[in-house]
Amino acid sequence: MFSTNPFDDDKLREECGVFGVWNADVAASFVALGLHALQHRGQEAAGITSLDGAGFHSHRAQGHVAGNFDRDDIIRSLPGRTALGHVRYSTTGSSAMRNVQPLFAELADGGFAVAHNGNISNAMKLRRTLNRRGSIFQSTSDTEVIIHLVATSHQTQMLDRIVDALGQVEGAYSLLMLTEQGLIACRDPLGIRPLVMGRIGDTIIFASETVALDVIGARYEREVGPGEMILVNADGVRSFRPFAAAAPRPCIFEHVYFSRPDSVVDGISVYESRKNIGAVLAEESGIDADIIVPVPDSGVPAAIGYAQASGIPFELGIIRSHYVGRTFIQPSQEVRHLGVKLKHNANSALIKGKRIVLIDDSIVRGTTSVKIVQMMRDAGAREVHMRIASPPTRHSCFYGVDTPERAKLLAAQMDVEAMAKYINADSLAFISIEGLYRALGDQRSAEAPQRCDACFTGDYPTRLTDMTEKKTEEAGLLLKAVV
Amino acid sequence: MFSTNPFDDDKLREECGVFGVWNADVAASFVALGLHALQHRGQEAAGITSLDGAGFHSHRAQGHVAGNFDRDDIIRSLPGRTALGHVRYSTTGSSAMRNVQPLFAELADGGFAVAHNGNISNAMKLRRTLNRRGSIFQSTSDTEVIIHLVATSHQTQMLDRIVDALGQVEGAYSLLMLTEQGLIACRDPLGIRPLVMGRIGDTIIFASETVALDVIGARYEREVGPGEMILVNADGVRSFRPFAAAAPRPCIFEHVYFSRPDSVVDGISVYESRKNIGAVLAEESGIDADIIVPVPDSGVPAAIGYAQASGIPFELGIIRSHYVGRTFIQPSQEVRHLGVKLKHNANSALIKGKRIVLIDDSIVRGTTSVKIVQMMRDAGAREVHMRIASPPTRHSCFYGVDTPERAKLLAAQMDVEAMAKYINADSLAFISIEGLYRALGDQRSAEAPQRCDACFTGDYPTRLTDMTEKKTEEAGLLLKAVV
Amino acid sequence: MFSTNPFDDDKLREECGVFGVWNADVAASFVALGLHALQHRGQEAAGITSLDGAGFHSHRAQGHVAGNFDRDDIIRSLPGRTALGHVRYSTTGSSAMRNVQPLFAELADGGFAVAHNGNISNAMKLRRTLNRRGSIFQSTSDTEVIIHLVATSHQTQMLDRIVDALGQVEGAYSLLMLTEQGLIACRDPLGIRPLVMGRIGDTIIFASETVALDVIGARYEREVGPGEMILVNADGVRSFRPFAAAAPRPCIFEHVYFSRPDSVVDGISVYESRKNIGAVLAEESGIDADIIVPVPDSGVPAAIGYAQASGIPFELGIIRSHYVGRTFIQPSQEVRHLGVKLKHNANSALIKGKRIVLIDDSIVRGTTSVKIVQMMRDAGAREVHMRIASPPTRHSCFYGVDTPERAKLLAAQMDVEAMAKYINADSLAFISIEGLYRALGDQRSAEAPQRCDACFTGDYPTRLTDMTEKKTEEAGLLLKAVV
């Protein structure tokens, strides 16, 4: 509830969560719980692959972890003391199941399962090359490129084959891989997407967020470092640094929205981060008002921070229904305009006649903001001031986050003043990029930012090969069309 | 989210919500939305019956409104300008669908559909009599008794037949009935369960709570009065008072837990009631502490009230997952003890070293309280003080609320001190019954309480025929066994 | 395969089969097998009700017995040493499950389950009367009338109540009833629909046909006599004759088409009957030809009889697919005209250049005959002679057989010569009504026919109250419309 806000279409969406276990009785049951705790990172499909003496066992399903992986028969079909799993947003269509991870392939030297959080920014190019050499792809997932690179590597040892494969890849990846040689965790050299390691007794865990350790009572041990590869097997836990060192650039949006408030990311409590963001926001753009109202649920911690910093009371001015999922189709034309009230309802008795400050985590397309402001006005608010706990989102993410194309990002289309008018707020303010870093305890370095903040600044930390080629190609098409 | 807490097994559960519409294009689509807004009042099954020139149309389903009644094909199968609907908790078993309301029967003078919130406390006795005369029951629902009483009434007019039937019934009922003579709303003489009337243009609405009016943009007009019967048809809206007058006794627990915080019940904002309850609680049993932590979600408004009254900061010390429904079966024996963490997780970074006041709405069996207190201790809390926004729940409800048998009510088994020990809190306090009335703006009359508070006091406002007969019978059996 | 032809839309359809067991371990498993063997009598829905010490248990399903009642979990949910079951053709629509038998009601003196083969010809009239007195119907089934008549009977003993109820009923019924007093079998005074009794060890069986005894290895004991009521319980098997005696009129069409060829009906082997019919047909309307070709599957025994009597070789000129059920929807407009070939294909290599005699059991609408004759011509047949193993079907059945309205019966619209032209056969002949009786070993009495042959002759053995009232009413409406 107080966690992230998964149902809102007007949010950036983390595309994946991963979880792996080494050395546990019924490892798959741990993975099921871990994935459940990571459900907010990917709600449309989930999968688990386990390994026992008899080989690899997989189950993949569309829908939530609960309802699919909480059934005894499913867990019993996934025997073994090691297992990994994945939650994701899936594309639609009949072949969608092929894209549900973990992906698995029977290679010449044994089975290979992989779960990937991130996005490979030269996947298209690699795919074309592999295809030309006779590799046949089973999915449209960028992750499958890694498998074929491993399969066709000329190295002889599995670990070398993986390093060889990842050396050809650019972009963001937090990977868990399961082979007969052991469970392998690996994070790209910039550490764009998170990955942590935990322990419970003799059991080793890897997960996208610490909440997934909490759910099974495991102890948080440390982050998997940027560029680190960890192999866990009967010989113990070994760490490798096979890639050239680079200054890390972990995603800043994990603090703003993606991660759960009870997670610890980059060593910082997300709840604290968000409260701090709210406090900095109050400082940067305070305003006289009667009540502070969070846009539920993701705006809550920042609103508490803002309220405490400003001394204005925190109140529940918007009530959100428990019962709206993504699948709710509005029953008929006649009532379609009622839209937002299915999810949110104004607490009119409270709002009436008040000057309110609305706190939300971000504005993407702006569609929800327009409705929420209007809802406050309909409920009788005297003034509606909107404060946003992140800088304007102006650029697409190519590292595993589902962003609308730039043309649909409100902040890419207009300045803050125009946005305020567009959403019909009496005032609108965003935290500054410097303020955001400050709330996280840093001072932003303009030349070498300590985090990936490309969605706010356009400063992408890697090459974007497919993107560039696509543009070149489109330019070529354009040229042809013009000539 | 900030609404009631439907997933918690350790809560009293309202058993039903009703919603009816007269004179709307595609009335069923309004009913679907209204039921959706009332989903917290009954999550296991739902049904809608509509009436058009061709007759009655019904669809009933197990599960939520969303997923069943948001589909165009279903709504199209329910044509007509008038319709009513029902959400409920259903008993399990193969015949369960027969108990899903609205119940419908083809009587000699036309179709009769009924949706009922409440419970008839002499249903068993009436059923036996009817059965002996040759009436055949289709369900195990107490509501069906009403239909057979109407069917076998010697009155000739439908309205008279209904009054005749209800005259034989004791207990709590907020009823919506659909006949070819019009849509009929009726509330028992004590007004135990709520029922309100709203309007949007020329459309008349009846609903269990005002939130269901909000969702379709309807205006709240007034309550259906205790003992009032309202007939709506082409001749307009007519009100009748067919029963002997009585002092009303509306359920006080609607304010404590059942109703959504954004509803207005008995003319009072539920959110305000709960904040007031929190404030009175702080006053009655304040304590020195570092933070106020609500047990999500239902404890939130009282916690805000408590925090504001005490000046101690309100903080999210417990994070609740969006993704746990009633259907989550824990994956295996191995992890069963992890239990509560699937729903709630401690925000450990915040809790560590703090003296915390936990605010919850009620304690029923106490099972959740035990786990929550332990979770706070595991997270490093220095002191854990529990404050409850209702008096001890010591008695079963026989008016449409699913209460455990008395033997399972913690407060029926022990005093507050023993309860504090049982849940392992450093201190435990409940609001007093007088404090609760005061928070709602009343001073409780001990001789004639203004509300039904039987769950706290055992002061039941009606006869409990079936209950008494059952006890007599059991006593008889006991006697036989002894002799 | 060589049995009846269930898939053909152009056939009369028996509407039900019943099966009951007294005193067997897991009685329901016997019933499942028995119903499976009776599946040709009703393919759209099936149900079983069992009784054990704990009470009655029911499961009903749409679709075949196999796939529904061959599952261990279902059978285990139907415990007890006595059980009864039913297969039927069901009407479509959402309430169809309510009509699936056995129907069950909890009466004041205990549970009452009933399975009915036949049709009550004054059900509408009885229903109106019961409804007016306050009885509420759960289904649209005529069988439910019997239950309400039993429930409201003033008799005090169950058997007397049943006799009282059946005394008010007219039409055809072979009934199995299960009460706490025992298993009861009853056949209407004319014995229109079949019902037999068998035995295996101490277990008593009732079934619509003897094949259902064969399937469980039971011995055929005797028919339940017309007008006989048999009560089986711990006191043994008792027979009653509660109705006025009447000359029996068993349905003659059971021999023509409804019963399986391996059943023994009225003491006669159906296979032998059909072969005899074929022989009489050859005698009455022989013709010079090269081969005898049955229309599969129901025409096969008559074709063998015809071939043996005529000395012309029996050959498979039409091959029928195993794989076409009633659910096959033709894939698209483009191929809809291909129709009949999905079910039947000409054995062209055989047919080419031959003079063929096609043998079918009956002609109802004639649609299949038209296609079959054309298929033979397309395959190169030189001459196509059609011979039908029953007299022309000219009248509707009101005793539990689904007949098209008279306007759609080809033989009600034209004489044999016109029919021959219509189906484009070189010649067409039907067996005579006298020939049909002769094939069954009887000489037909015109004044008091030994069998019900109303579908051929229009000589109905009972009053048809609902039918007559409907006509009167329609005439009244006509009168009003005219005046």
Place this chain on the structure above:
Amino acid sequence: MFSTNPFDDDKLREECGVFGVWNADVAASFVALGLHALQHRGQEAAGITSLDGAGFHSHRAQGHVAGNFDRDDIIRSLPGRTALGHVRYSTTGSSAMRNVQPLFAELADGGFAVAHNGNISNAMKLRRTLNRRGSIFQSTSDTEVIIHLVATSHQTQMLDRIVDALGQVEGAYSLLMLTEQGLIACRDPLGIRPLVMGRIGDTIIFASETVALDVIGARYEREVGPGEMILVNADGVRSFRPFAAAAPRPCIFEHVYFSRPDSVVDGISVYESRKNIGAVLAEESGIDADIIVPVPDSGVPAAIGYAQASGIPFELGIIRSHYVGRTFIQPSQEVRHLGVKLKHNANSALIKGKRIVLIDDSIVRGTTSVKIVQMMRDAGAREVHMRIASPPTRHSCFYGVDTPERAKLLAAQMDVEAMAKYINADSLAFISIEGLYRALGDQRSAEAPQRCDACFTGDYPTRLTDMTEKKTEEAGLLLKAVV
């Protein structure tokens, strides 16, 4: 019905049927019908792939064609004027869908779909080699080997790549392939499995059997020759002979059992073949008896031939139920021994006291024969003589037919006399291998048999690489175990 006998577990099972269409409106709807007519060749799964301007479209399903591919929505999801399809027996397990054909891969030069009837006898060896080079297999199907051989071929033209691939393959294949270059049909050099070509207007059809042409009203044009490859596209129909010529060896069992009696295989009517086989059988091993009884359904044509040759009447002594599919699970332990009667019932009235000749097409394990003979004895048969319309089945098939391992083939375990005793028949005889060839109009050449009759003679027409390697390996393991 009179077609093959698909439900019998004690039969050899053809493993596949294929069907392809070029140049038709909604080609997929033709494929659906064609596959339906070929359903007896593979009942567990089916698939269709179509091609239109937008690319390839596939739908695959477990279960029958009817119920899956007769739905408008499915057919509409398969647009295009060309399409191919496949029916098969599938292995069980979660990955089974991956093995359902047509298999499809996106190769570097476009999509490639393939449907295969037959079996590649060196698939394991090829698979290992491809895997080692980095090819990743999606299925366990031998057919996928062909795709990877095409994908990794160094040839540049699609047709050359296919020829290159098939040149490395040994065994039996009748293939349909769909590429952007056209629809390709190809049959292995020995023509082991059948494949025919038909035409309707400008539409070209390929199918495993002629019945699939009949169902859509297409004209049979010719067989696809052994070793022939046919390419159909906008440039017309072109035939290639890319492989070294060889003496054809079409499967003789197609005449005995696999093909439908209304098909024409190798230019011979299967119905005629089977009647001839019956006649030769009567000649070779005639016996004095009262009636000839076919084991339904596949024994019927041979029984007619036998009856006509011997002059003994053909009678339906065994009635087979329409309603038993492979899914029927027997309801309980108590009735398990009843077994065979669910499928077959003796026509006791006919059998009693008779000397009967039972005609069946083959004996595989013998389990059915034992039950059928016993059933005849239980029904009172005086003598039971079994005559089999094929020679003893002594060897496994490696060319796309599901045979039990040799140890389970009754004829591999004992001689005919012992078999007669085992099945408890008064006498047992098989047609001779020479008689079988004679019935098909040939005289068998012992040195170079005109057909593949390996299942009877052990004379395999190709190398069996995987089989041999497996044996060598097992021998090696044995050696190790011994040493």
